[in-house]
Amino acid sequence: MSVKRFIDTNVLLYAYDLDxxxxxxxxxxxxxxALRSPAETAISVQVLQEFHVNFTRFGHxxxxxxxxxxxxxxxxxxxxxxxxxxxxxxxxxxxxxSLWDAMILAAARQSGASELLTEDFNPGQxxxxxxxxxxxx
Numbered sequence: 001m002s003v004k005r006f007i008d009t010n011v012l013l014y015a016y017d018l019d020x021x022x023x024x025x026x027x028x029x030x031x032x033x034a035l036r037s038p039a040e041t042a043i044s045v046q047v048l049q050e051f052h053v054n055f056t057r058f059g060h061x062x063x064x065x066x067x068x069x070x071x072x073x074x075x076x077x078x079x080x081x082x083x084x085x086x087x088x089x090x091x092x093x094x095x096x097x098s099l100w101d102a103m104i105l106a107a108a109r110q111s112g113a114s115e116l117l118t119e120d121f122n123p124g125q126x127x128x129x130x131x132x133x134x135x136x137x
Contacts, residue, residue: 002112003076004040007031008104009050011117011135012043012072016055023136030117030135034075042111044078046103078107095127105130 007030014020014027034041051072052065078084084106091109092102101120108116109130121132 003042004037004113005034005115005117006042006044006104006108006111006113006130007034007047007075008116008118008120009047009054010119012047012051013054014136016060016068017058026135038074039076042076042078042108042113043072044104044107044111045080046100046107048072048077076111078110084110091127 011027011030014023015031017024020027048069052062052069055065055068056062080103084103087110088099088102088106091097091105092099095102095105097105104118104120105116105127109128113130115131115133116127117133117135119134119136121127121134123132123134123137125132
């Protein structure tokens with residue numbers, strides 16, 4: 001499957017952070033656009049896990065987190081697998097990333113996305129055909 005965009009955790013978290021100001025506004029627009037064309041959007045199990053941990057850390061209930069995860073599962077979800085981990089280790093070595101960022105990059109690449117929406121990578125950098133886009137700059 002090939003999608004247009006892969007959404008990293010921080011975009012999702014900003015959409016639900018009432019204190020995020022303009023970042024929340026931008027994240028809500030991005031999420032709304034993605035929900036209108038879910039077949040063009042991917043996330044990963046890792047993104048959903050990170051979302052749950054951070055969403056509940058900020059005082060939201062497990063039940064609310066589970067409901068949102070179910071809603072976000074409308075997107076193409078890349079599973080955590082051993083083969084994804086192996087590809088992540090290659091991405092880690094090639095780009096000098098943390099393992100967690102390499103997992104995001106490998107999942108985005110597996111989804112066929114051309115854009116990785118995140119503020120955690122070098123904005124505008126081409127990671128071998130996958131361009132990092134910081135939607136908040």
